[in-house]
Amino acid sequence: MSFKVTVIGAGSVGFTKTLISDLLKVPEFAGCEFALTDINPHNLDMVKQIIETIVSVNKLPAKVTATTDRRAALTGARYIMSCVRVGGLEAFATDISIPLKYGVDQCVGDTICAGGILYGQRNIPVILDFCKDIREVAEPGALFLNYANPMAMNTWAADLYGGVNVVGLCHGVQHGAHQIAEVLGVTDDELDYVCSGINHQTWYIDIRAKGRKIEKDELIAGFEAHPVYSKTEKVRIDVLKRFGVYSTESNGHLSEYLPWYRKRPDEINRWIDMSHWIHGETGGYLRYSTERRNWFETDFPVFKQEAAKPLSEYKRTSEHASYIIEAIETGRPYRGHFNRRNNGIITNLPDDAIIESPGYVDRFGINMIEGITLPTACAATCSVSVSVQRLSVEAAMTGDIETLKLAVLHDPLVGAICTPDEVWAMVDEMVVAQAEWLPQFADAVPAARERVAKSTVKTRDWDGAARKRVRSVEELRELGSAHS
Numbered sequence: 360m361s362f363k364v365t366v367i368g369a370g371s372v373g374f375t376k377t378l379i380s381d382l383l384k385v386p387e388f389a390g391c392e393f394a395l396t397d398i399n400p401h402n403l404d405m406v407k408q409i410i411e412t413i414v415s416v417n418k419l420p421a422k423v424t425a426t427t428d429r430r431a432a433l434t435g436a437r438y439i440m441s442c443v444r445v446g447g448l449e450a451f452a453t454d455i456s457i458p459l460k461y462g463v464d465q466c467v468g469d470t471i472c473a474g475g476i477l478y479g480q481r482n483i484p485v486i487l488d489f490c491k492d493i494r495e496v497a498e499p500g501a502l503f504l505n506y507a508n509p510m511a512m513n514t515w516a517a518d519l520y521g522g523v524n525v526v527g528l529c530h531g532v533q534h535g536a537h538q539i540a541e542v543l544g545v546t547d548d549e550l551d552y553v554c555s556g557i558n559h560q561t562w563y564i565d566i567r568a569k570g571r572k573i574e575k576d577e578l579i580a581g582f583e584a585h586p587v588y589s590k591t592e593k594v595r596i597d598v599l600k601r602f603g604v605y606s607t608e609s610n611g612h613l614s615e616y617l618p619w620y621r622k623r624p625d626e627i628n629r630w631i632d633m634s635h636w637i638h639g640e641t642g643g644y645l646r647y648s649t650e651r652r653n654w655f656e657t658d659f660p661v662f663k664q665e666a667a668k669p670l671s672e673y674k675r676t677s678e679h680a681s682y683i684i685e686a687i688e689t690g691r692p693y694r695g696h697f698n699r700r701n702n703g704i705i706t707n708l709p710d711d712a713i714i715e716s717p718g719y720v721d722r723f724g725i726n727m728i729e730g731i732t733l734p735t736a737c738a739a740t741c742s743v744s745v746s747v748q749r750l751s752v753e754a755a756m757t758g759d760i761e762t763l764k765l766a767v768l769h770d771p772l773v774g775a776i777c778t779p780d781e782v783w784a785m786v787d788e789m790v791v792a793q794a795e796w797l798p799q800f801a802d803a804v805p806a807a808r809e810r811v812a813k814s815t816v817k818t819r820d821w822d823g824a825a826r827k828r829v830r831s832v833e834e835l836r837e838l839g840s841a842h843s
Contacts, residue, residue, distance in 0.1 A: 360387045360688055363498075365436040367429065367489060368443030368507065369395035370402030372655060376409055376666065378440060378506075380673055381681035383419065387689055392422040396432035403427065405659055412666040429489070434496040438684055441489060441513075442506040445481040446796040448649055453792045454478060455642040460818035461785045462776045464621050464825075466611030466636075467644040469508040470559045471744055472772050476751045477789050479512035480763065481796040483755035486513050490521030502687070502724075504528055504680050505698075510558040511713040511748050512755070514698050518713065520756060526683070526725055527698025527713065529558055533677040535607040536563070538588060542581030543568045554607060555705060555716040555731045558698050560616055560744060561607040562737045575603045591632040594620050594639070602736045611639040616744060618775035627824035635843045641823030647843075649829050657832045686720035693720045697727065705731050707738040712745040743771055758799030760790060760807065784816040 364382065369375045375395065382388050393410060397403040407425035414421045426432050433439060444451065454474030455465055468474025486507070493501055503525040505514050514527035532554045540550040545568045553565040566573040582588050582596050582605075589596070594614045599605045606613050610631060614620040620630045631639025636647045655662060675681065679695045686693040694717065701714045704727050708714055718727040733741065750766035753759075764786045767773055773782060787807040790797060794804045830838075 361390045361392070362437040362688070363392040363394055363435050364438045364440070364684070365394040365396065365432045365497075367396055367432070367439065367441045369406050369425070370397035370399045371442045371444070372402060372406045372409065372662070373651070374442050374506070375406050376413075377676055377678060378442075378680055379410055380413060380670065381675050381678055382684065383413065383417070383421065383670055384673065384675040385681060385685045385689075388421075388684075390420040392424065394432040394436065395423070395425040396427065396429045398427060400427055405655075405662075409663055409666045412663060413670065416667050417670045430492050430496055433489075433492045436493075436497045436501055438502050438504060438680075439489070439493055439497060440504045440506060440680055441486070443482065443485065444507070445478075445485050446793060448645070448652065450481060450793050450796055451478075451645055451648070453789060455645050457789050457792060458773075458785060459641075459821050459823050460788075461781050462624075462819075462821070463773055463785075464624065464627060464641050464823045465615050465772075466621075466631075466639050466641065467615065468642075469644065470511075470612070470616065471509070471747050471751075472615050472770055473767055473785060473789065475509045475512075476747070476763070476766050476770065477793060479509045479748075479751045480755045480800070481793065482507060482509070482513055483516040483752065484799055486517050487521055490517050490523045490525075493521075493523050500524060502526065502683075504683065506680075509748075509751075510698055510715075511744075512751050514713045515700075515711075515748060515752050516755065518700050519711075519752070524724075527558060527715070528679045528683075529698065529715065530678055531559060531607040531609075531612075532561055532696040532715070534609075535561075535605065538592075539563065539566060539578070539605060540568075542578070542585050542588065543573065545569060553717060553731070554696055555733060556607075556714065556737060557708070557712060557741045557744060557748075558715045559608045559612055560737075560741050561696065561715050562602075562604045562733060563607070564604055564731075564734065564737075575599070578605060591634060591638045593630050593632070597630075602734060604734055604737060609637040611637050611643055614639055615772055617740065618771040621772055621824075622775040624824045631825055633825060633827070636827075639825065641826040643827070646827055646829050650835060653829075653832050654835050658836075683720050683725065687722060687724060690722045694718070695720070697725055699725070699727055704729050705733060705738075707732055707735075708741055709745055711749070712741075713748070743769075747771075755799065758801075758803065760786070760800060760803040763790070763800075780816055784811070784814050784818075787811050787814070
């Protein structure tokens, strides 16, 4: 087979390598074209070298191109994958640091909460630019596979306003299922489940281990007895006890989508674990991302050397993209969990919401399973986030700073901590700090800057309840890892 796959934001070097390596594990795809595009020519050159090394070492007929001209990369593409972070780590740093001044302590800040909402404002205009190019120069009916966060907001905008065939993809469901299999003492292949909800708030509503239905009490007992998860997943276990179902998301992720676990500084450390950033560390993903970038810049030759290993030694990951493309192109069916517009798929969530739920893929495309009803507590929690997402998308599309402030005001964690005056001041400050990546708010920035200068809202110089410093490349090399 020969078709074109384009990766936008290919400068996310490690992830691009994973996605393309997965595709090259499908024998029929050995002769495909992989078009890489990014606004950063330095990273683009590095990832091109890595992918070319994989192709060359394995003597594959695949074609690899790299260009900063996005339209050229998209021309004739049948599949487009996006893993962009608009504003990079510079903007991300203000997603974390400015809310901290107002008492909002985030672990990740890329889905909802103050950081995730502003991240969406930066990403959505760019996502819609991608969609325009896809409509105009890609293959008719091309599939846009969005990996970029905030997943629901980006996919919502592309679906409602972008005019393209889009699916949002995440790996949280697979990772959570692996944990469940481990605590139940079965292999991943022996575990069957229905997981449904919205991205980063999906719930394992039916679990079968070797065909046997698993009830709440057995799952709680398994997690509480586990030597690691009993310490690292305290939020998830507590929610499991109260809601009756386990959440896909890591301890740190889940803790910032709810109004209960990060609202008081003296309570935060009770619920998190500092052995790895993902368990709840303040600004943990920002620190991890910064260290990984620095590590990669310094040790690029090592990464390139690793790419020279034969694909026979590479184990295909559980990322959905390669399996979706394989199913559509070959007809080999695939079952996964995908982000699509609800339209009745989940009976007790709004129809316009972007939900994450089971579906099947074959030559006829992605077909979602309809008629799922979430437990009431799960639906209640998801519905709050859906309202925040809806307001956020509206704000990004209109450039209305008042709508943006309402979105942040209605965020569960922000609302548990901040007064309305504090929310208004915080959003003004974030919009001013990120103005270069927020073209739709250009008219609102001068007035926001004046309000920031005159603000009487009290803030504080606070690093959060559980902040770690960024380690040097030398320290990481001594540890032999940049993964925690």
